[in-house]
Amino acid sequence: MNAPNQLWTLVWTFALMSLFAVGGANSAIPEMHRVAVEVHGWMSDKEFADMFAISQLSPGPNVLIVTLIGYSVAGVFGAVAATLAMCGPTAILAYYVSGLLRRSSGSRWPVIIQAALVPLSIGLMGASALILALTSDRNWVAALLTIVAAALAFATKLNPFWILAAGGLLGFAGVI
Numbered sequence: 477m478n479a480p481n482q483l484w485t486l487v488w489t490f491a492l493m494s495l496f497a498v499g500g501a502n503s504a505i506p507e508m509h510r511v512a513v514e515v516h517g518w519m520s521d522k523e524f525a526d527m528f529a530i531s532q533l534s535p536g537p538n539v540l541i542v543t544l545i546g547y548s549v550a551g552v553f554g555a556v557a558a559t560l561a562m563c564g565p566t567a568i569l570a571y572y573v574s575g576l577l578r579r580s581s582g583s584r585w586p587v588i589i590q591a592a593l594v595p596l597s598i599g600l601m602g603a604s605a606l607i608l609a610l611t612s613d614r615n616w617v618a619a620l621l622t623i624v625a626a627a628l629a630f631a632t633k634l635n636p637f638w639i640l641a642a643g644g645l646l647g648f649a650g651v652i
Contacts, residue, residue, distance in 0.1 A: 485516070499597025503603075523548070525612040528608060
């Protein structure tokens with residue numbers, strides 16, 4: 477595929493995806509994975525998981541994974557195009573929706589829509605976690621570590637930093 481087609485594909489893909497990323501860019505991770513790995517073959521499962529990890533460890537918004545995917549596909553122009561495509565449509569939509577919500581603040585429908593979006597965004601985030609676990613856990617030790625970390629995060633008030641630090645240390649020590 478030549479460069480202009482790659483840029484167009486990036487822009488079209490992420491512009492459309494941005495409109496369905498209820499709850500933020502991380503809720504679109506399953507679709508990003510499907511498009512980047514399975515549909516277009518832009519990268520492997522491992523490369524996708526690595527890009528996600530880098531995007532989460534880097535300072536800045538969680539949409540950085542889009543920038544990394546764009547860079548991987550079409551260099552600097554791809555990074556800029558993918559990022560603008562992921563952020564632009566939702567920013568414009570949010571601007572107009574916020575004005576609409578402000579004008580209809582006495583109505584019940586905004587509250588109903590907001591309440592309906594909560595389980596949707598939770599489900600999308602759960603799907604994102606599952607996709608990342610499936611692409612990252614290459615052996616039973618890694619899968620077990622993922623399950624233990626999720627259980628600790630859910631069942632305790634332990635700061636997630638300590639869970640991440642423990643996982644990082646285990647990875648550094650070569651356990652996983």
